[in-house]
Amino acid sequence: MNYPNKIKKEYHKITNYANRGMDLENLINETNNYYLEKDIAIIYKKPTPIGVVTVSYENNKQVITKAYFASPSTLDYNGIYKGKYIEFDAKSTESKTSFPLSNVHPHQIQHIKNIIRHKGIVFLIIQMNNLFYLLNGPDFLQFIANSSRKSIPYEYIKEYAYVLEYNYNKGIDYLKIIDLIGGFENEKN
Amino acid sequence: MNYPNKIKKEYHKITNYANRGMDLENLINETNNYYLEKDIAIIYKKPTPIGVVTVSYENNKQVITKAYFASPSTLDYNGIYKGKYIEFDAKSTESKTSFPLSNVHPHQIQHIKNIIRHKGIVFLIIQMNNLFYLLNGPDFLQFIANSSRKSIPYEYIKEYAYVLEYNYNKGIDYLKIIDLIGGFENEKN
Secondary structure, three states, X not given: OOOOHHHHHHHHHHHHHHHOOOOHHHHHHHHHHXXXXXXXXXXXXXXXXXXXXXXXXXXXXXEEEEEEEOOOOOXXXXXXXXXXXXXXXXXXXXXXXXXXXXXXXXXXXXXXXXXXXXXXXXXXXXXXXXXXXXXXXXXXXXXXXXXXXXXXXXXXXXXXXXXXXXXXXXXXXXXXXXXXXXXXXXXXX | OOOOHHHHHHHHHHHHHHHOXXXXXXXXXXXXXXXXXOOOEEEEEOOOOEEEEEEEEEXXXXXXXXXXXXXXXXXXXXXXXXXXXXXXXXXXXXXXOEEEHHHOOHHHHHHHHHHHHOOOEEEEEEEEOOEEEEEEHHHHHHHHHHOOOOEEEHHHHHHHOEEOOEEOOOEEOHHHHHHHHOHHHHHHO
């Protein structure tokens, strides 16, 4: 897939933005807030799953005094867009050559399959080489089904994923890509 | 709304079940597991939102040493059913006469309105008087819009909500009610 120069140009902005210290999670939260304010979609980050071990009281308020971070079996963000179910995860990698599949737990891969089978929209947003990519669920699964590699080569991402433009008001408007590629076409699968 | 005797009868079972110490959350998790296993729907409880204050390390593993429970602004359960977005919360009350609205935060009420506007299925499951009721989002909002009361009288719940049957294999099969009342009719609103 070749990107028109216009889209590539946008990315000077993103790079600058990233340099200013805005991380992927904040950028997506900003985007989701924009969608909420403009009543475009209702998408939230799920809380990080935590296993609480001990709780005590401090001024009549519960305080967790021991807990562990747990592994999620679903993806981090979900919600509703145009009446449909949407779910995705956001991952950054420092690697310039490939996206390590260790970033996605086996439970999450199974979950992605389940969501597609139930006609939901599901994808990954991958931050790599100072760009943000949207890799649609079916394209992610296609790679796994046809390769025994433990990472997705950057070439595959460049070919199958879509670059997300950064916009000062909208953040990274990933729903624009969903409209473009027809996330709703999952129904045909 | 009058319930046929058959449905009422089912409730002897539920009462016994409740007496055996199965709480509402476990019962819903069981039901969701049933849906997942039978590939009927994909519905999960969101993790409890927690504000982490301090973290330390123990055998190279992160341990949360101070954190607080936060108020959720969405409902506890969401997922996908027949391609559509579904979200709900589960609440128990000891009161025999009314369901206190303090159980639902103002942010959550706004969220319920948002979900309905975006054509999602949204409802509450209320455990009250040893029965489980499904109160559909629009009926919940109708009460709030037309009353300044701080609790929903049991009479209103008996009239507008649907009793959920308990089944040993399925738990409380709330999607049966969604099919029955046409949760998909929200699209007409």
